[in-house]
Amino acid sequence: MARVIIDMDEVMADTIAQFIAWFQREGYNVDPAALEGKSVQQMFPDYELARRFLYTPGFFRNKPVMKDAQKVVEALNQEHEVFIVSAAMEFPQSLIEKYEWLQEHFPFITWQQIAFCGSKALVHGDYMIDDHLKNLDYFNGEKLLFTSPHNTTIDKYTRVNTWRDVADVLLPGHQLFN
Amino acid sequence: MARVIIDMDEVMADTIAQFIAWFQREGYNVDPAALEGKSVQQMFPDYELARRFLYTPGFFRNKPVMKDAQKVVEALNQEHEVFIVSAAMEFPQSLIEKYEWLQEHFPFITWQQIAFCGSKALVHGDYMIDDHLKNLDYFNGEKLLFTSPHNTTIDKYTRVNTWRDVADVLLPGHQLFN
Structure with missing residues (x-):
């Protein structure tokens, strides 16, 4: 685990x-x-x-869920110790919206597994899945760069283009998508 | 530092x-x-x-500040890398209240220095000042048990009774109170 x-x-x-x-x-x-x-x-x-x-109410509350995220995070949650860590502190009105969004779309994630921070330099673990170098660079464990338009030219860490790629790395042999 | x-x-x-x-x-x-x-x-x-x-609005927003906390945290903030980490996630309506409380009473603490989490097992550092063993027990660094009525019989970690005691441990020679 x-x-x-x-x-x-x-x-x-x-x-x-x-x-x-x-x-x-x-x-x-x-x-x-x-x-x-x-x-x-x-x-x-x-x-x-x-x-x-x-800064507008509703922006964080109503975001679409990334394709296949629910399926893979749920499987990860059964196999690993999962924490959801979001740099929410710059937009304090987003705190409750992000919490409610998680409750709606990822109800299997408990409040014990959620952290909202300013800087992710504070957290440690084995894997971090993130789209920003500013978060991955300070992480002690394995870094998975989740593809986002702003990071497509970066060639620094293991890239995961989709949640299927995440499953391939962290849930080998699970065949979630077969 | x-x-x-x-x-x-x-x-x-x-x-x-x-x-x-x-x-x-x-x-x-x-x-x-x-x-x-x-x-x-x-x-x-x-x-x-x-x-x-x-769960009542205002409970977290209007708490009194602990004696000498402002003075010592401000001095710590000049000398050390300070993070405020609160297990706020059990009471999601407290998130914004805790953020505003910090802004009011500790305006020198930036949003980058704040983290609200469910479990503090996620964070690492050199010192943790906390009143609960459930937080201190999993911490990788030095643990300072801040005295609170519920923990007075515990004899496990270095005890700090007051913020003056914290200053003695983490700001030796500063003579903040002379």
Whole structure:
């Protein structure tokens, strides 16, 4: 049994899809293919508006779930010691929204398994699944870089493109998708 | 510079004083001296009512600050890498209240330094200041047991009775109180 630390935004929750939907509501058409390789700052037509979304009630509460995340996290939770660790502290209004989002979509995750922090340098474990180098770089264990448009040009850690890839690394032989 | 992990309830925030004040409002007189050596479950005249307080808006937001905590945490923050780690996840409505409480009373603590978790087994550092064995027992570094009525009979870790004692251990020679 390994301790697996899982990020929320852009790993469990499809933050990019949520941004695209919210920009669309404001009259912007964002082509997902055009986001690739861009930093979060360059990614969207209006960075100030994107920042404003992050402070708007509902943004974190209603994100779509990343494809196959529920199935794989549930299987990981049976095999490993799973913690959900989200850098939620920059947006304090997101705290309760993220908690409720987890309750809705990942009801098998108990409150004992959730941590909201400012810096992930504080946590330790065997594996960290995250889309940001700022989190992975300080981690003591194995680092799995979950693909997100902003990190596609980075070649530093083991890359997982999808939750199926995560299953291949952490649940070998489980054949969840057969 | 050491990484110092500091608990909130009964360490930075005077939870016992808050309980006594809220029980008083409900017509109960609680003698602080009578609480000593009792478990949290036995401590108060009505445990169910005490539990209800924990779910009532305002309980966490309006706790008194522990004597000398501001002065010592501010000095620690200049000398060490300080993280405030609170097991807030059992009471999700407390998340935003605890965040605002820190902003009000410890404005020098940035959001990067705050973590709200279910289990503190996740965090690592050099020192942990906490009143609960369930947190200290799993910690990798030095453990400082902050005195609270429920732990007065425990003789397992270095005891700190007050924030002056914390300063003696972690800020030797600083003479904050002279």
